[in-house]
Amino acid sequence: MSVSQPILLPMLVLAGWTVIIWLWMYATRLPAMRRAGLDGMKMVGGTGRSLRDDLVAAGEARASWVADNYNHLMEQPTVFYATVLALAVMGAGSGLAAQLAWGYAILRILHSLVQILSNRVSVRFVVFALASLCLFALIVIALGAVQAGFASPAILPATSSAM
Numbered sequence: 001m002s003v004s005q006p007i008l009l010p011m012l013v014l015a016g017w018t019v020i021i022w023l024w025m026y027a028t029r030l031p032a033m034r035r036a037g038l039d040g041m042k043m044v045g046g047t048g049r050s051l052r053d054d055l056v057a058a059g060e061a062r063a064s065w066v067a068d069n070y071n072h073l074m075e076q077p078t079v080f081y082a083t084v085l086a087l088a089v090m091g092a093g094s095g096l097a098a099q100l101a102w103g104y105a106i107l108r109i110l111h112s113l114v115q116i117l118s119n120r121v122s123v124r125f126v127v128f129a130l131a132s133l134c135l136f137a138l139i140v141i142a143l144g145a146v147q148a149g150f151a152s153p154a155i156l157p158a159t160s161s162a163m
Helices: 008-035 046-058 061-072 077-089 094-117 121-150
Strands: none
Touching: 008 061, 008 077, 008 094, 046 061, 046 121, 061 094, 077 094, 077 121, 094 121
16 A cells, blocks of 8 residues: 655654654753752652652753643644544645645744743744644645545445435
8 A cells, every 4th residue: 555645744754853852851851850859760659740840949940841842742733643644544635735734843843942942932822823723724624625525435434325
């Protein structure tokens, strides 16, 4: 089976970026924990939020920015992944849809960099809003593809005219 949907590449780029942020989070957080005198081996039942609060209290807020961004990559992008996969399966993953997917992926990477390096909320908000507009447009395209009947018959239940 050959998959030639251009929309899949920006999705995989964003997934790869998420792995990079995961690695960055641990590369930042573990040294910050050591500097803050927090021994992860002795922690029992802590949450990410409590660890964040402990790091901030110890003057290691910047280490939490990476973890905060990683958490953000587990939120709205999940809708992006589902929408992109739906468009690819329906054969509607090229043209404007692929361009919007690239826009979303690039803007989310930019959002990560802003949050991790400066955490300027006003800049993050603008970048997030632009990425959200790309996502909303992708959802509209996907709904239009379903409405127009471009969905692959292999994934939709067969309809019976005998009703």
